[in-house]
Amino acid sequence: MRLRRAPLEDWLRDYYFAAEIDISSSGVQPYSMAELRAKTGLDHNQIDALVFNDGYSLGAPAVRAAIAGRWGDGEPGKVMTTSGSSEAISLVLTALLRPGDEVVVVQPGYHLLVEFAVALGCTIRTWQLHADDGWNASPGELAELVTDRTRAIIVNFPQNPTGASIGEEDLRALVSHAERAGAYILWDAAFADLTYEAPALPDISTLYPRGISFGTFSKAFGLPGLRFGWCVAPPDVLAECVRVRDYTTLHVSPLIELLALRVLENADGFLRPRLKQARHNRDILKEWADANAGQVSLTLPAGGVAGVPRLDRLASTDDFCEQLFRRHGVLVVPGSCFGRPGHIRLGFGGATDELIRGLDRLGGMLRGSVPG
Numbered sequence: 001m002r003l004r005r006a007p008l009e010d011w012l013r014d015y016y017f018a019a020e021i022d023i024s025s026s027g028v029q030p031y032s033m034a035e036l037r038a039k040t041g042l043d044h045n046q047i048d049a050l051v052f053n054d055g056y057s058l059g060a061p062a063v064r065a066a067i068a069g070r071w072g073d074g075e076p077g078k079v080m081t082t083s084g085s086s087e088a089i090s091l092v093l094t095a096l097l098r099p100g101d102e103v104v105v106v107q108p109g110y111h112l113l114v115e116f117a118v119a120l121g122c123t124i125r126t127w128q129l130h131a132d133d134g135w136n137a138s139p140g141e142l143a144e145l146v147t148d149r150t151r152a153i154i155v156n157f158p159q160n161p162t163g164a165s166i167g168e169e170d171l172r173a174l175v176s177h178a179e180r181a182g183a184y185i186l187w188d189a190a191f192a193d194l195t196y197e198a199p200a201l202p203d204i205s206t207l208y209p210r211g212i213s214f215g216t217f218s219k220a221f222g223l224p225g226l227r228f229g230w231c232v233a234p235p236d237v238l239a240e241c242v243r244v245r246d247y248t249t250l251h252v253s254p255l256i257e258l259l260a261l262r263v264l265e266n267a268d269g270f271l272r273p274r275l276k277q278a279r280h281n282r283d284i285l286k287e288w289a290d291a292n293a294g295q296v297s298l299t300l301p302a303g304g305v306a307g308v309p310r311l312d313r314l315a316s317t318d319d320f321c322e323q324l325f326r327r328h329g330v331l332v333v334p335g336s337c338f339g340r341p342g343h344i345r346l347g348f349g350g351a352t353d354e355l356i357r358g359l360d361r362l363g364g365m366l367r368g369s370v371p372g
């Protein structure tokens, strides 16, 4: 198996740690350990009581039960905990996909969801989202891509990088296309808890027997460095995932699962403040895009905390992003990392004052003069 390089990770590796102002990220403002302890009531004695035993292949029973209760159908046997959702996604794709399988993927999209299937030798059929159409994901187009050879439809709604999502009616249409083909639906639900115009969609695992969802603490929960994620999947698929894990990570650390359980028990205390902040920041982003009309075209994200404005006067934003970082300390992601060179990915989930300063400098550079 040969994986191609991931341009997004290359870019962030080079610039993320040195950025003065980060408006590139796809997650909300991260919490500190002190905030985690305050929100959960976890004290040092409880941490000290932890013994560093090996963990369970599928995850600690209490953690699996908490996830099944919140996102699944209450059945812990369908849950596996992982190191970020990246591990869950790579395990499930490895377990399910074989060379030559047809797989439908959404583009532009997060590299793992596409490139892992490419590296496994699958035949890729692209469900294309278009900027001119407001990144609208049309189930009509999907219908033409699904055949009786389709093994999996891989989606991520709300979506990275566009912030696009689908409604419940389109979700039902998606399920019926998958059902017709007997295909799995692999649903990256990283941003499921970050929606602005409609309530969160039901978890795919509760709607369709071959529906598999992936969750993470890295985006809506503000805990990317904790490296905690999961999938909700049929037990026979999880059994195959364990076979792969037996050769790779074995299990999630009991320390991570201790913290994860406390976060899950207090989930709304983590989610609500950051969703409120993201909603406010999204209004600021909209005002900024309106004020810069003629330079910037933006479809306002329906969910998540990232969007992809087009910089209307640039065919490629690569050099612009490099200069924005070097001269003004502001980090965004060039659209070329997502195959859209005239766009940038802009994250609005962080601290509000940082977003305002970052947008000021970005707007200033677009107009040829930078405030401050």
Ligand SMILES: Cc1ncc(COP(=O)(O)O)c(C=O)c1O
Binding pocket: 026, 083, 084, 085, 086, 087, 110, 156, 160, 188, 190, 215, 216, 217, 218, 224, 227, 228, 229
């Ligand atoms: C859509 C999407 N899925 C999955 C991931 C992987 O995140 P993690 O492994 O931190 O859960 C990311 C990270 O950026 C993402 O944007």
